[in-house]
Amino acid sequence: MKIKNITALFLILLSIWILLNNQFQIEVMIIGVILSFVISIIMGSRITVFNELKFSLGSVFYTIWYLFVFLAELVKSNLDVARRVLTPSLPINPGIIKTKTVLKSKMGRMILANSITLTPGTLTVDIEDDILYIHCIDVCCEDIDKATAAIVNKFEKILVKIYG
Amino acid sequence: MGNILEIIGAVLVLLGSVFLFLGALGLVRMPDLYNRIQAGTKASTLGTFLTLFGLLLIIPEWWGKLVLLMIFILITNPVSSHVLARAAHYIKIPLTEKTVADLLDKEETTYKVNEEIKNE
Numbered sequence: 607m608k609i610k611n612i613t614a615l616f617l618i619l620l621s622i623w624i625l626l627n628n629q630f631q632i633e634v635m636i637i638g639v640i641l642s643f644v645i646s647i648i649m650g651s652r653i654t655v656f657n658e659l660k661f662s663l664g665s666v667f668y669t670i671w672y673l674f675v676f677l678a679e680l681v682k683s684n685l686d687v688a689r690r691v692l693t694p695s696l697p698i699n700p701g702i703i704k705t706k707t708v709l710k711s712k713m714g715r716m717i718l719a720n721s722i723t724l725t726p727g728t729l730t731v732d733i734e735d736d737i738l739y740i741h742c743i744d745v746c747c748e749d750i751d752k753a754t755a756a757i758v759n760k761f762e763k764i765l766v767k768i769y770g
Numbered sequence: 771m772g773n774i775l776e777i778i779g780a781v782l783v784l785l786g787s788v789f790l791f792l793g794a795l796g797l798v799r800m801p802d803l804y805n806r807i808q809a810g811t812k813a814s815t816l817g818t819f820l821t822l823f824g825l826l827l828i829i830p831e832w833w834g835k836l837v838l839l840m841i842f843i844l845i846t847n848p849v850s851s852h853v854l855a856r857a858a859h860y861i862k863i864p865l866t867e868k869t870v871a872d873l874l875d876k877e878e879t880t881y882k883v884n885e886e887i888k889n890e
């Protein structure tokens with residue numbers, strides 16, 4: 607468990623270092639490797655968010671697929687909100703509704719909540735175990751199952767494959 | 771070739787600023803805090819993304835830092851808007867009259883938070 611945390615933290619820190627420096631000289635790389643190694647050894651035991659991470663070909667594939675689904679939803683959400691803002695009558699129908707998720711892991715739930723916040727007219731207000739409270743700019747239905755099908759499912763079915 | 775990329779980049783930066791402008795317009799037009807957060811988060815995310823991506827095409831040497839900026843915006847933006855909305859609901863900032871449903875109801879917690887604020 608600890609080795610996985612340290613490895614994940616090391617890889618993330620190293621890639622941030624590389625992106626920040628943007629050059630591949632040997633001295634820069636050596637400093638980066640030493641620094642991220644030391645930091646991940648010190649902090650590795652305290653950070654628990656990577657505990658649920660799985661390293662496998664499938665999870666990498668679905669992560670990339672998820673990114674594409676997410677970006678498409680992001681563009682759609684922006685166009686939708688832009689249309690509502692520009693319409694003179696301001697066609698909104700807001701409210702806070704409940705939805706349910708089947709995801710168990712903290713990391714999966716966090717990514718789900720963040721994705722919902724960034725997609726069409728929805729904003730996660732609170733989360734309690736498996737109940738998500740979502741503020742919608744245009745409420746489709748107050749029923750918990752219908753709302754779950756409309757908002758949560760499209761992300762959930764991919765996230766289930768990554769985080770189980 | 772470089773010229774074409776520069777033009778596409780400039781168009782993307784312009785498009786990004788249009789979305790940022792729409793977000794600002796949403797902040798003014800929306801009736802209550804929650805809807806304002808909605809307009810603010812969404813438009814600013816795509817607006818910033820398009821602006822940074824356009825910059826990436828104009829000055830390709832900066833790609834590392836620009837990609838890093840995009841990742842950080844993608845991670846922090848939804849978290850901050852979620853926390854703002856949650857805090858607002860806890861201290862009972864009212865929703866607009868157009869609201870159809872409010873299923874998040876926490877009398878006890880809300881009461882406690884209100885007491886704490888009064889004491890300060």
